[in-house]
Amino acid sequence: MPKLLPVLGLALLALASGPSGAHAQSADLVLCDRIAADPSDPDKPSDIKGVTEIAPADIPTAIRFCKQAAGAARRALFELGRAYAANKQMAEAIAAWRRAADKGSTSAMVELGVLYATGAGMTKDEAQARKLFERAAEAGNPRGVSNLAALGGSGTSSADPARARDLLAKAAETNPEAQYQLGLMLAEGKGGPQDDVAARAMFEKAAGQNHPGALERMGAFAEQGRGGAKDRDLAKSYYQRAADLGDQDAKKALKRLECPFVLKDKRGNLVSNLCF
Known part of the structure; x- marks a missing residue:
């Protein structure tokens, strides 16, 4: 696996930085983050850029190491779901995202909400999608806020685009995903x-x-x-x-x-x- 060696080097450096670093995250989690983290995930470490799409050559490595790290951090479960989805294993992706959402991953909630809203890989259920987006929005996830606004219709006040702007404006003080989502709303009126x-x-x-x-x-x-x-x-x-x-x-x-x-x-x- 040609891509594994440089990434593994980063992981070993992270573990060698000190005892507290070694206890904080395993080499498996470091590897999982490096190749499978989502740039918009609020759980993502600040020093990890993330990738919009997992590179095809990295998918087997991501599945392997994210699966091994899944018990240590909910973000690894979410990233495992991304790797499965990239490998077109949607049943496995959904299962990983459900587990991550149960542990509080707002990004996993958003991904499941999108699947429910579109009927991709599961029975279409707008009410369930709304619940998931609401949970993510209430926890401050910018994509949860914007997707809830896009869903529209009846529901909580969060589904109101004007309310979504207010929520995004607060999150946009520090969060780049919120800044991007707010920019889209401003650009589109x-x-x-x-x-x-x-x-x-x-x-x-x-x-x-x-x-x-x-x-x-x-x-x-x-x-x-x-x-x-x-x-x-x-x-x-x-x-x-x-x-x-x-x-x-x-x-x-x-x-x-x-x-x-x-x-x-x-x-x-x-x-x-x-x-x-």
Whole structure:
């Protein structure tokens, strides 16, 4: 396993840093975090960036070490669920997320809520999705707040987009995911007036903490001149940083910037991009 050695080195360094560090987290948990942590997970250690998608080559390693660490930390259970989902083992992913949610993982609650809301991998149940999003939102998870607002309809006051803005604004003081989610609401005019300047400020704040989605949005805002100056070079820089972190929309945007002209057939379907 070519990727295992450098990651294992990091784990051994973490354990060698001192007795308290060794007791705090095992090598299995360090490895699990390094290759399977979600950037938006509130349980994620601050020194771990996380990955938007687990690299295909890392999936077997993630399953192995996250499974071994699952008894030590609820975030390892959540990350094990991510690894199973990446491997298209949805029954195992759901089981891991249920266990993590039972232990208080708000990220696992959100993932289960999304599955219930969409009917992916389980029977569609909007009421159950709402309960899970509410639990996550009440615990301060930004995705729980935004997903609850998106679900809309009847329910607690948290389902009100205006209320969601208030909750996100509080969390956005320190949390990059909340900054990103609040930026989206401001940009789209959900829960209050549209405000591109404020949205750009939120995206910029989250981008400063290497949030992939916020970096991509900053690229789009700079490219379009929304909420501030129009700057193609700056847009490209933001897109590149987001793409380096695995953001697929940013990768597409980079190609569009580099190859702005397209050839289409008679039906209007894309045939090829022209690069100059």
